[in-house]
Amino acid sequence: MFDAGLSVEEPVRGVVLLRIDRPQALNALTTASAHGMIELYTRLALRTDMRALILTGAGESAFSTGADLKERAGMDAMAARAQHMAHRLAFSIRRGFDFPVIAALNGIAHAGGAELALSSDLVLAVPHAGFALPEIRRGIMPGMGGTQALTAALGPRRAMELLLTGDALDAETALACGLVNRIVAPEALVSEALALAERIAEAPPLAVSAVTRAVRGAGQGGAEAGLALELALHQRLMASDDRLEGARAFAEKRRPVWKGE
CATH class of the missing domain: 3.90.226.10 (2-enoyl-CoA Hydratase; Chain A, domain 1)
Structure with a gap:
């Protein structure tokens, strides 16, 4: 290439x-x-x-x-x-x-x-x-x-x-x-x-992205800024379709199908 x-x-x-x-x-x-x-x-x-x-x-x-x-x-x-x-x-x-x-x-x-x-x-x-x-x-x-x-x-x-x-x-x-x-x-x-x-x-892509951003941001701007970033990212995931799919897959005892949405 x-x-x-x-x-x-x-x-x-x-x-x-x-x-x-x-x-x-x-x-x-x-x-x-x-x-x-x-x-x-x-x-x-x-x-x-x-x-x-x-x-x-x-x-x-x-x-x-x-x-x-x-x-x-x-x-x-x-x-x-x-x-x-x-x-x-x-x-x-x-x-x-x-x-x-x-x-x-x-x-x-x-x-x-x-x-x-x-x-x-x-x-x-x-x-x-x-x-x-x-x-x-x-x-x-x-x-x-x-x-x-x-x-x-x-x-x-x-x-x-x-x-x-x-x-x-x-x-x-x-x-x-x-x-x-x-x-x-x-x-x-x-x-x-x-x-x-x-x-x-194999992990849910939205969650992988959120964790990656949160860990990279750790220590930048102090503990309060890091906690605020984590909370904001967490709340976005809570509103995602993948969060619902993860819960349903757990309840139904099957592998989740992640869509990144």
């Missing part, structure tokens, strides 16, 4: 698998990759049948090491900023999805790759995966939400240390810190991610 270091599959209707396919460059993202993501994400955001996006990398070494610094080294400041803004636009579109994003880490997730994982809703990782935000060693800092996501996940002191040193977290530590949902064998990574996506796809 793309010639920008990306490959796309739809193994199950409504479940899209996006693979960063530049293993020779540790799946670093070029400007063309960012524009490919923008094109795909815009298309997915407009689909009403989407249920989950799985994001993974090619090969066994890296999920992604973020922006391609070899490409950036040949850019002037304006071109480098344009590259960054293309990546940031892709992130912004993805954060607006009404369906969850699953990151399947097949290797290290460094810099922008770590930010891709941190901004996902669910994360599976192989044992040799790891997180690092080493931008400070290159004279910069994360620019796609990494400081905020890491602080929310780990607390300010732990996040500050990792951001100021650029040190990495291994998969087991990331699991203990709550950055990873589970660790799986490399040969089972994609199948586990697909199985998780299929379970989500």
Whole structure:
């Protein structure tokens, strides 16, 4: 589908698998990759049948090491900023999805790759995966939400240390810190991610969308704002046909047929 270091599959209707396919460059993202993501994400955001996006990398070494610094080294400041803004636009579109994003880490997730994982809703990782935000060693800092996501996940002191040193977290530590949902064998990574996506796809789509939005909104604007968002989303579901179908299916001891209405 793309010639920008990306490959796309739809193994199950409504479940899209996006693979960063530049293993020779540790799946670093070029400007063309960012524009490919923008094109795909815009298309997915407009689909009403989407249920989950799985994001993974090619090969066994890296999920992604973020922006391609070899490409950036040949850019002037304006071109480098344009590259960054293309990546940031892709992130912004993805954060607006009404369906969850699953990151399947097949290797290290460094810099922008770590930010891709941190901004996902669910994360599976192989044992040799790891997180690092080493931008400070290159004279910069994360620019796609990494400081905020890491602080929310780990607390300010732990996040500050990792951001100021650029040190990495291994998969087991990331699991203990709550950055990873589970660790799986490399040969089972994609199948586990697909199985998780299929379970989500079987759930009522309106409720999946509401839960996704509520959890993403947690901590933004304080506890009262979060509770208000949850209540508003809950009340919309209470007025839905799917809520009635769920109750009827339970009473009739049958599988519900969700319509997303």
